[in-house]
Amino acid sequence: MVGQGVLRECLLESSVEHVLSINRSPSGQQNAKLTEIIHKDFFDFSAVESQFAGYDACFYCAGPSAAGMTENDYFHATYDMTLAAAQALARVNPAVTFIYISGAGTDRTEKGRTMWARVKGKTENALLRLPFKAAYMFRPGIIQPLHGIQSRTNGYRIFYAMTKPVLPLLRWLLPQYVTTTELLGRAMIRVAQSGYPKRILETRDINQASLA
Secondary structure, eight states: HHHHHHHHHHHTTTTTOOOOEEEESSOOOOOTTTTEOOOOOOTTTTTTGGGGGTOOOOEEEEOOOOOOOOHHHIIIIIIHHHHHHHHHHHOOOOOSSEEEEEOTTTTTTTTTHHHHHHHHHHHHHHHHHHHOEEEEEEEOOOOOOTTTTOOOSHHHHHHHHHTTTHHHHHHHTTTTTTEEEHHHHHHHHHHHHHHOOOEEHHHHHHHHTTTT
8 A cells, every 4th residue: 555655656756757666466557757577576686686776765665464474474574575675775776765664663672562563673673774875764653545545455445444534634633643645655755855864754754754
């Protein structure tokens, strides 16, 4: 869901000259500045990593929900998969700005009781140690999908369908907890272009950065 929103904003943003999208399946998007690579193995990017050269930013939006997963499986699909992409990028294009979609409540001590928060925290810590030009961790809370965008996770789709009438009001009342796919995409672009005073951006920071 986040990836769809970010891609939309990148294609609409006039200052973005070219977008390389690496997916497991076709996005269905057609745009003159979009190049799409279908790559099935997100644990090994050696076959495509040469394509990473020359880009200014990487927006990493992949990752599963932890619901129903063991810690080992979630670790593999979150930490191992993210680092496979990030390390390949660091080898080919270390001058890039890397932006990672994490989550509100992430635990960078790596010692808390919540499994997904520990794993996300370990992932954030590892990314911040890589030799990129800069790395930013985005921690959105509730994300309102706009412009027909839908989550691929059934539980999230049900949640957003049920809360659709009240999410705009909640976003106005609670900007520290609620953002949108549009604001999130815009914030990622702005932070990649101009930086941000914090390396960890919570929802309020994301909403503020989107307006810069």
